[in-house]
Amino acid sequence: MAATPPAAHTEGADGGEATVIAVVGATGTGKSELSLAIAERIAARGGFAEVVNADAMQLYRGMDIGTAKLPQGDRRGVPHHLLDVLDVTDEASVAAYQPAARAAIDDIVGRGGTAILVGGSGLYVSSVLFDFRFPARDDAVRARLEAELESGGVRALYDRLKAIDPQAAASIGQFNGRRLVRALEVVELTGEPVSGTLPDEPVLWRPAAIVRLGVLRERLVERLDARVERMWSAGLVDEVAGLVPLGLREGVTASRAIGYAQALAQHDGTMTEADAIAEAQSLTRRYARRQVSWFKRYPNALDVDALDPAALEAAATAAAAAAATTTAAAAVAATATTPTALD
Numbered sequence: 001m002a003a004t005p006p007a008a009h010t011e012g013a014d015g016g017e018a019t020v021i022a023v024v025g026a027t028g029t030g031k032s033e034l035s036l037a038i039a040e041r042i043a044a045r046g047g048f049a050e051v052v053n054a055d056a057m058q059l060y061r062g063m064d065i066g067t068a069k070l071p072q073g074d075r076r077g078v079p080h081h082l083l084d085v086l087d088v089t090d091e092a093s094v095a096a097y098q099p100a101a102r103a104a105i106d107d108i109v110g111r112g113g114t115a116i117l118v119g120g121s122g123l124y125v126s127s128v129l130f131d132f133r134f135p136a137r138d139d140a141v142r143a144r145l146e147a148e149l150e151s152g153g154v155r156a157l158y159d160r161l162k163a164i165d166p167q168a169a170a171s172i173g174q175f176n177g178r179r180l181v182r183a184l185e186v187v188e189l190t191g192e193p194v195s196g197t198l199p200d201e202p203v204l205w206r207p208a209a210i211v212r213l214g215v216l217r218e219r220l221v222e223r224l225d226a227r228v229e230r231m232w233s234a235g236l237v238d239e240v241a242g243l244v245p246l247g248l249r250e251g252v253t254a255s256r257a258i259g260y261a262q263a264l265a266q267h268d269g270t271m272t273e274a275d276a277i278a279e280a281q282s283l284t285r286r287y288a289r290r291q292v293s294w295f296k297r298y299p300n301a302l303d304v305d306a307l308d309p310a311a312l313e314a315a316a317t318a319a320a321a322a323a324a325t326t327t328a329a330a331a332v333a334a335t336a337t338t339p340t341a342l343d
Contacts, residue, residue, distance in 0.1 A: 017207060017322065017323065018114070018207050018208050018209040018322045018323055019105075019109045019114060019115065019206050019207055019208070019323075020105060020109075020114070020115045020116075020117055020128075020129070020206050020207070020208040020209075021038060021049075021114060021115070021116045021117070021208065021209050021210075021211065021319050021322065021323060022054075022116075022117040022118075022125060022129055022208055022209070022210045022211065023035045023038070023116060023117070023118045023211050023213070023319075024054075024119070024120065024122075024125055024210065024211070024212055024213070024295045024298070024301075025120060025212055025213030025214060025291070025295060025306065026120060026213075026214075026215070026220060026288040026291040026292050026295075027068075027120050027224065027227075027284065027287065027288055027291065028068075028215075028220065028223045028224050028227050028288070029213040029214065029215055029220070029306040030213060030306050030312075031118050031119070031120065031213060032068075032070050032118060034211065034213065034304075034312060034315065034316060035051050035078075035116045035118040036051075036075070036076050036078055037312070037316040038116055038211075038316050038319045038320055039051065039076075039078045039116060040076065040078075041316055041317055041319075041320035042114055042320045042323050044320075045320060045321075045323075047112070047113065047114060047323060048112075048113045048114070049078065049108075049113055049114040049115070049116050049323065050078065050079040050080070050081060050108045050113055050114075050115060050116070051075075051078055051079070051080045051081065051115075051116045051117075051118050052080075052081045052082055052101055052104050052105055052108070052115050052116065052117050052118070052128075053080060053081065053082040053083050053118065053119055054082075054101065054117050054118060054119025054120075054121055054124045054125045054128065055067060055118075055119035055120060055121055055124075056092050056094075056097070056119075056121040056124055056253070057092075057121075057254075057257045058082075058083055058084075058119070059082060059083070059084075059085050059086045059092055059097070060084070060086050060087070060088055060090075060092070060254050061084040061085075061086065061087060061088070062084075062088065062239070062242065062243050062246065063088065063239075063243070063254060063257065063260065064239065065231050065234050065235060065236045065239050066231055066236050066239065066240075066257065066258075066259035066260050066263065067257075068227070068231075069083065081101075081104040081108075082097075082100060082101060082104060085100075087246065087247070087251075088243055088246055088247055088248045088251040088254040088255075089246070089247035089250050089251050089254075090251070090253075090254075091251075091252045091253050092253045092254075094121075094123050094124050094127050094134070095134045097124055097127065098124075098127040098128060098132070098134075101117070101124075101127075101128045102128060102205070105117070105128070105206070109206070114323040117129070117208075120291050122171070122290075122291060122294030122295060123294075125295075126202075126294075128205065129202075129204060129205060129208055129210070130202045130203060130204060130205060131202075131203040131204075131205055132205075137185065137189075138185065138188075138189055141185050141188055141189065142181060142182075142185050145157070145181045145184050145185055146181055149177045149180070149181055154174065154175060154176075154177040154180065155174065157177065157180040157181065157184060158172075158173075158174045158180055160184065161180055161183050161184055161187075164184075164187055164193060165183065165187065165193035165194050167193070168183050168193060168194040169183075170290070170293065171290060171293070171294060172290075173286060173287075173290055175283070175286075176256075178252060178253065178256070202298075202299060209302070209319055209322040209323075210298055210300065210301040210302065211301065211302050211304060211315050211319055212295055212298060212301040212302065212303050212304065213304050213306040214292070214303060214304065214305065214306060215305070215306045215307055219307065220288060221285055224281065224284050224285055224288055225281045225284075225285075227284070228259065228277055228280045228281045228284055229277060229281075231259060231280075232263075232273070232276075232277055236259060236260075236263045237263045237266055237267055237273075239263075240260055240263040240264050240267050241267050243260075244264075244267070248260070248264065249264070258280060258283045258284055258287060259280045259284070262276040262277070262279050262280040262283075263276060263280075302315060302318065302319075
């Protein structure tokens with residue numbers, strides 16, 4: 001994969017330097033590690049960078065093991081925004097996330113820094129990077145669709161959406177009833193497919209550089225399966241047990257998160273550990289396929305082999321160079337900086 005980006009990767013839509021660097025890719029590809037390497041290289045050039053989370057499940061307090069959330073001590077002093085901002089009883093929504101993420105980015109850029117947007121929740125990332133507006137909601141339409149979900153099951157809603165908007169159905173998948181309800185609500189209110197609410201050509205909200213991490217499918221499957229096993233070994237079921245008194249069962253979004261739903265079933269005795277792990281692995285693989293398909297559509301992204309240390313090194317250096325520097329002195333100092341290897 002390419003290690004050095006052409007000019008298009010380092011400039012925004014208006015030709016300016018990037019004030020936002022997005023690090024995207026499927027789960028398990030090392031996005032957090034690369035974001036820290038980029039932040040360190042920006043600091044070496046005389047600037048500063050802060051991370052803005054774009055993983056929907058990392059918004060939740062207490063959901064740490066199953067989301068692979070970086071512990072405070074592993075963040076190398078780089079400030080992180082929009083981690084641990086929701087209770088497990090709260091419903092996460094991209095419509096609420098977008099203004100919060102953009103406010104965090106405005107604050108970082110306003111202080112002369114670079115925002116590094118990091119995460120694998122495709123819709124959340126896109127809502128921040130691109131000119132992205134959300135259709136109105138209708139409580140009555142939603143309530144009716146939720147009743148249909150309860151009575152007819154998720155497959156019936158998936159088949160209906162697939163007939164109307166195959167692209168949206170493929171992105172959401174067959175198991176996310178909440179998002180299927182929302183997609184069908186949008187279709188009913190607007191008379192257009194969900195995919196039709198997006199611009200034909202993505203328009204950046206701010207000048208941005210996008211780094212897209214990838215791993216060959218066979219290797220990614222191995223990594224994802226091992227990752228799920230490590231989560232169980234690290235105590236995911238115990239973490240879930242601690243979240244139950246906080247209302248995890250009542251959480252519309254949190255209780256359905258991959259890994260957490262299966263660990264909860266094991267905790268309740270309705271699923272064996274082996275079956276819980278196997279189901280979480282299967283769902284994680286499916287989710288990763290959807291992530292790859294989503295991020296593949298991003299124009300002018302720098303593709304990086306997540307398992308190639310030299311490519312990661314070059315990507316971190318290139319992304320740091322793309323960031324807007326606050327002073328001419330910082331730009332001069334950058335020419336003498338020798339990047340260190342990724343840990």
